[in-house]
Amino acid sequence: MLWRPCGEHAALLDCDSLAQMSAARATVEAAGIEGITELVPGARSLLVVAEPGSRTLALVRDLLADADLTHPPAGSPREVTLDVSYDGEDLQLVARDAGISVAEVITLHTEAEYTVAFTGFAPGFGYLTGLPEALQQPRLESPRTKVPAGSVGIGGEFTGVYPRESPGGWRLLGHTDETLFDPAAERPVLFVPGDRVRFRSA
Secondary structure: OEEEEOOOOEEEEEOOOHHHHHHHHHHHHHHOOOOEEEEEEOOOEEEEEEOOOOOHHHHHHHHHHHOOOOOOOOOOOOEEEEEEEOOOOOHHHHHHHHOOOHHHHHHHHHHOOEEEEEEOOOOOOEEEEOOOHHHOEOOOOOOEEEEOOOEEEEEEOEEEEOOOOEEEOOEEEEEOOOOOEOOOOOOOEOOOOOOEEEEEEO
16 A cells, blocks of 8 residues: 655555555544544545644554454445336346346346445435356446436446436446435435445346
8 A cells, every 4th residue: 555645634555456445444433533524434444524723634543554454344334225127228138248147137137236436427326346257247338428317337346326317328227216315305325335225127
């Protein structure tokens, strides 16, 4: 791991892997260190923003230097279940490339438990880890210019849900009617890093 300064009151931790980043995030959150104003995970990085004039960044560095990141704290993650209609445009393609039936694709996708590793791309879009290896497939060669809101897709090692209509290159398995991003709501986003997610065939 490597720390890099980001302005006067933040530091970016470059991690060796997604798993290491997730463990670092969980360790910092569990410690409850005062003075952290923002904690932003990425695929291989963790941004820590601290209150001006505090020793927070030094405390976080010391914490992670001594932490066993191979056994991060489990915590008490929030659990989210989404009902999905498995009628996506790429369902047949995913089944064909995986060498299994459409029914098996749905079974694999719904039996797995996922974790929100980080968010990005669009407000409310969570990158969920835990996708079965048989369903890990590349993105489309030609991204779509419009993917409907609520579309459930897979891309590489991740699965996720498009919170609003946008361009996108993930393979689409189906859709959900759940609202993932509402800027007017008390809790604007459905997913935050660390949440556990399951999909249920509607």
